Amino acid sequence: MNSKSFYEIAQLFAQSDAKVLSLDCFDTLFWRKVAQPKDIFSRIGEGISLKARERAEGMARLRKRRLSDVHEVTIEEIYAELEKGFSPEQQRALIDKEIALEIEHGFLFAPAVELLREAKRRGIRTIIVSDIYYSSEQLTHILHSTSPELATLIDSVYCSADFGYGKYSLLWNQIIACEKVEAQSIFHVGDNHYSDYVRATQAGINAVHFLQNEGSVCKALEHRMAIAGATLPASRITQPIPSLYHGCYSRGLRGDISGETFIGWMTLGPTMYTFARFIKQQQEALPRAKVAFLMRDGYMPRRAYQTLYPDAQTSELHISRLTTIRASFHDRKSIEDYLLVTFKHLGERNGTITQSAVELMGKHMMLSSVQLEALLDEIARRGGTVGCLYDTLLDSNFMQIILDNSARFRERLLQHIRKETGVEAGETLLLVDIGYDGTTQNRLSPLLEKALGITVRGCYLIASFVAGWQANRSGVINPNTVDARLIETLKQFISSFEMLCSSHTGSSHDYTEGGEVIVEEHDEAPWLSSIRAAQDAAIEFIREADTLNLPLNQAMRDSVAIDLIRYAYFPTMEEIRLQERYTFDINLGTGVSVAGANIEDAGRFMRKSGVARLMQGEKGNMRMNYASEMRYYGPEYATSALAALRYDITWNVASSIYRQQTLDVVFIKGASSAEQKVSAFHTFDGFYSAYIPVAMPEIALMAGKTLRDMEILSIALLPPNHIGQGSENANAYPLQLNKDYFIEGGTVVNNMITNLTDDGFLYFNLQNMPENLVLKLVYRPLQEKARTVNE
Secondary structure, eight states, rough: OEEOOOHHHHHHHOOOOOOOEEEEEBTTTTTEEESSGGGGGGGGGBBHHHHHHHHHHHHHHHHHHSSSOOOOHHHHHHHHHHTSSSOOOHHHHHHHHHHHHHHHEEOOOHHHHHHHHHHHHTTOOEEEEEESSOOEEEHOOOOOOOOHHHHOOOSEEEHHHHHTOOOOHHHHHHHHHHHTSSSGGEEEEESOOIIIIIIHHHHHHHEEEEEOOOOOHHHHHHHHHHHHHHTTTTTTTBBBOOOOHHHHHHHHHHSSSOHHHHHIIIHHHHHHHHHHHHHHHHHHTTTTTEEEEETTTHHHHHHHHHHHHHHOEEEEOOOOOOHHHHHHSSSHHHHHHHHHHHHHHGGTTTTTTOOHHHHHHHHHTTTOHHHHHHHHHEEEEEEEEHHHHHHHHTTTTHHHHHHHHHHHHHHHHHHHHHHHHHOOOTOOEEEEEESOHHHHHHHHHHHHHHHHEEEEEEEEEEOOOTHHHHHHHEEEOOOTTSHHHHHHHHHHHHHHHHHHHOOOOOEEEEEEEEEEEEOOOOOOOOTTHHHHHHHHHHEEEEEHGGGGGGOSSHHHHHHHHHHHHHHHOOOOOHHHHHHHHOOEEOTOOOOOOEEEEOOHHHHHHHHHHHEEEEEEEETTTSSSSSHHHHHHHHHHHHHHHHHHHHOOOOOHHHOOOOOOEEEEEEEEEETTEEEEEEEEEEEEEHHHHHHHHEEEEEEEEGGTTTTTEEEEEEEEEOOOEEEEEEEGGOOOOOBBBTTTEEEEEESTTTTTTESSSSTTTEEEEEEOOSOEEEEEEEEEEEEEOOOOOOO
């Protein structure tokens, strides 16, 4: 296929001896800021839906083909199909509305305009040839309204609607006749391979097929389109699906595109571009506002802002979740709120408290080793329960220690803010962060405002709903622009995006008396160069996008939501591989980091417990982005994850699985035995899981009645109260072959059992095991003896 980028096309044109430069119009010279051309039909209004407009065009084309010798239709003929609902005058108004929408949503592809300029510099005639239902007069109006310069750059406009034939049939012969030149002296460029290249070449024209975007970009754009339809309710109902940057991708993403470059141009760059524009808008709306970016995630927002506004004065504030907590204790209620929110997982008052939890609290409260030991002793003396912990910490003696420690720490933090921002009484401090609930702002704003005499406002990429949020914060995506469920859907896997924004320096944990930040010791991650490459690519994109002069409107905000969801739920294979390399720092002084994605582990978990259980989480095995992991195993799984979160879909896993298999089990105690049938439920990848109650000390699973060959993934015992819970695998006791269980009547090779006889079985001797347990078997049938699967 003779497909070229516009850079290559410009080189070919420079070497040609063409007398006429011919350009296709739509998606070559004139592009639309929407996912597909039909998207603008969603804004026609007057009760005309996108589908109704498509049906009218389809009927007009059918009528033309069946009742005449010409195939192309006019815009007037399309709207005439709506004559039952609209008078001729109303049809005319609707046509004018559609043309106006083309102008509103259209833009010119800069390389194509430059090619027209080059043709004029060389004295070459220029024409536009388009398969479109507009007349040449109407299309000329659209083009000149988009840029008056085109009146001097284009000599003639040819439209299929005027001739009755398209480029795919007889139009090229008509164009050659009209231009009165040899066919080979026409240099034509267009994006439709058949109409603009094959048919033009057959007519003798020197044609080049313009490849708008590389395959990986096209696939991501298709995913964006599907995501918008599934997540933004107004998509193609009352609003087009925005696609603002495909022109940038056509210029900047060519050839072999690395995963880092792809992330920078397709996700990080577009999001940071919008965010930087939004920050500027908010700053200009606030009198005497100073902009401060919260590190570490504020690193890329600040780079983006400085790229667009190099003369703007900004600062970095190194305020982590840990330092926020340390500075926030100022009264009894602040300590109560900390305990209830940060340690909400502790359970009821009579629950047992762990030493590790108390030690983490001691780190947050800056207790000395002596004070921490005294705290542990006092909790133990009182009974060692959660209630004892609360009572001890809220006792006046310990509470005063906490408040004094926090007051001293807070003064060091205040000095850091004064030093870095220079903020003065009466000014506004605009705190910039990715989002979401505004923990730092919520905990510190009242204290900062009182101590410094300033006003604190938050400026976030995503602002969640919190009481009174409109009074002190704003967000590119906020509760006024989208519904709460969409915000939660975006937040669920935002950590993988935060990693792209972070400076990845050591996390702040204290400050000197002079306000210098003190960070934790930090080894540079081996994947940091990959993150930096993605960040640098994002800056390249931002510079390119800034040439478009796009308005900061709802379409741009919606575009951010679409891009974030695509990256989280439908990443490319290259993006998934990069997420596997990255690790996320939990912070809060825990020193814990988690892999961005773990494909192998996710597959193993789903085989054991099923796809739905992956979304519920697993105790002791935090998953940062199971949606990416699910996307690897199939788009249907990622779609399920997206739908479940976006529309709050929940279901009982056991009752929702139809694919089951019945196994025969014999329970044995001495000379007594009892038979029972047990259902095994399909999990994933052909595997099944069966829960068998340990009703008697010996169990025989009569697998040979059902299966000839099978694969064993795992066999374990677990307490029944952990079944179906996130704690299931953490509390499972694995059984060992030839120690805890034996296989009779079959050939065993590793975890494969083959050639099971009809009376072949798995025998479990559990006499020395604790009572009231459940046996969990995870297996894959390889060959069945009888059909037992319910479908």
